[in-house]
């Protein structure tokens with residue numbers, strides 16, 4: 097082994113030398129290219145002959161400008177490439193590779209040693225790979241096989257052979273700290289070490305230890321939809337991010353980072369995962385939250401509720417007399433049935449029911465809503481719906497043109513002319529002269545009548561501009577009223593409704609109309625409202641996006657998926673989630689993503705399940721899996737730790753004292769990220785105030801942007817997707833977690849812990865913990881006074 101290690105260290109030195117050499121070369125290239133770009137920019141105009149005297153000269157100028165721009169863009173692109181390569185090589189200096197396979201390809205005399213790292217490295221002759229990129233086809237053998245027959249797929253076909261041995265290396269600053277023959281060692285030593293580390297400010301890449309089932313997700317390449325249902329901590333987010341890196345490598349000639357969109361649950365999560373791709377030498381994909389999209393599209397319409405507002409209501413307002421109606425509304429408005437109902441409603445609008453906004457000008461109606469409706473439905477019924485709206489817009493513009501002519505003669509225009517300031521007058525005068533083709537130095541003057549007529553034209557045109565803009569953006573369609581009508585008249589508007597609505601539909605309608613009339617759009621109405629808008633006016637889709645990945649997908653409603661699908665019609669979709677962590681009320685009964693199969697059809701859909709959990713120690717996983725039905729299938733990774741502890745306390749004073757003491761203790765043990773997790777924002781705010789004695793304690797709210805290390809108080813639904821060295825569940829009592837409906841939220845809170853989990857309960861312990869206690873997965877402390 098020593099001899100082997102020595103040989104490997106020597107090889108590593110050799111690789112490091114070549115790396116240093118290549119870095120030197122690329123540095124020179126990058127500096128030269130940079131200078132070229134800078135010089136080019138500086139002298140750009142010197143090489144362009146700008147001549148606009150006649151058409152030929154102008155054409156020549158345009159061609160020469162375009163050529164210059166192309167050369168500049170090429171130089172910039174070369175410089176970008178070199179900088180990217182330089183960054184990869186520098187990263188490799190720290191750790192050139194992490195794995196090796198000895199693979200004997202069928203038909204070849206001996207096994208080849210294939211070293212695998214975050215990027216590839218050729219020997220100076222350019223003939224051999226010293227290191228293969230982890231995304232290269234051959235590297236998949238490293239992740240997918242144990243010694244024995246193995247194969248991998250290349251664009252030219254499948255390569256078969258035998259994997260003789262497989263190695264993992266721990267290299268730091270050019271030194272091999274250890275190497276493991278993973279064909280011999282039991283358990284995954286490197287993974288043990290990686291998982292034993294502290295939680296970081298940012299998520300880390302997992303390329304050195306990707307597991308076989310995760311690799312299937314990363315390299316998946318068939319069909320339009322990949323669904324990943326995975327246990328808490330099973331690496332769904334990690335797999336999603338490495339998948340993006342893989343796609344950017346495999347399709348480097350066709351797909352760029354800005355053609356990939358990751359839907360994240362909240363702003364803090366966005367910063368938490370933002371380092372993984374740069375760490376892998378790739379640019380970050382676009383990251384959005386669904387809420388950001390809604391805010392952007394719905395701004396200026398209603399007072400729009402966000403998902404946290406809805407969740408807080410669900411968690412804290414059960415005494416509200418309208419609670420049950422709202423819960424029924426939340427569930428129904430999330431469903432595919434409601435999606436179909438909206439589609440049917442939209443179809444019904446072909447025959448009648450459209451609502452319009454009268455065009456008013458200076459207090460008078462130019463075209464009334466009724467006239468528009470008559471015109472809209474008076475046309476040939478075979479005329480396509482969307483065509484009819486455009487056609488109506490054209491008609492309205494004509495009506496405005498007519499009105500414009502009449503307006504010019506009205507007294508208000510004369511008054512406006514008289515009130516023009518000198519500057520406005522001069523400006524208008526100059527413009528009119530120009531329009532009439534009078535040169536600046538010409539003596540010729542504009543006739544008085546002509547001038548007045550022109551001024552009147554200008555004034556009326558300017559005043560009518562907002563109206564014209566409103567027409568071009570189709571604002572004459574009264575979308576708010578059309579949406580409202582769905583609820584107000586729904587019981588009369590069509591047979592398509594029958595049998596499709598829940599029992600509480602009449603109450604739902606009443607509640608929705610009330611909210612809309614008060615100017616409020618509840619979160620459950622946001623996507624349906626937008627959907628109806630898009631179905632009426634035409635979808636504002638984005639065809640340049642090639643891949644959409646949706647993390648924490650259990651929190652999206654089937655209706656939202658339908659919507660996202662239409663938003664990105666050219667994209668493939670990867671959906672990752674865990675129904676045991678579904679915290680939003682609409683998913684209360686959902687257990688899997690089967691409902692999504694019909695999005696693209698079964699032949700375009702593949703589902704992968706991840707059962708192994710990596711985040712937490714074995715005792716923590718044994719505890720958390722006992723909190724959910726069917727949790728037995730979740731496999732903990734063999735990592736030791738203490739059993740979670742449940743401490744019952746007599747009152748809140750003792751609770752806060754115990755938490756404060758525990759935080760001090762955990763800090764002294766070296767835990768860097770400690771979360772006190774509460775049920776809701778309301779509970780978090782109370783705890784934060786009571787625990788203010790804890791040094792540098794931070795409160796996380798839904799407007800928090802950055803995930804910070806240290807001690808935080810956080811509501812469970814915001815902790816989704818992230819992890820902490822130690823988690824303290826603020827109050828796991830019956831009073832807080834009384835209902836079965838809170839099980840998923842409670843599970844989400846507990847599964848955030850990597851190394852240490854402590855639960856408190858003020859008074860009687862929640863029934864959600866019954867099984868964990870009876871099966872002995874939690875150590876129950878004496879009651880603290």
Ligand SMILES: Nc1ncnc2c1ncn2[C@@H]1O[C@H](COP(=O)(O)OP(=O)(O)OP(=O)(O)O)[C@@H](O)[C@H]1O
Nearest residue numbers: 302305306307328329330331332333334710711817
């Ligand atoms: N193959 C792996 N190698 C090293 N670490 C891994 C691996 N897979 C997962 N992990 C680690 O496990 C933790 C959980 O991973 P991740 O957050 O991706 O899981 P998740 O399934 O998205 O979890 P959740 O659903 O609970 O949000 C992270 O710290 C991640 O780095």
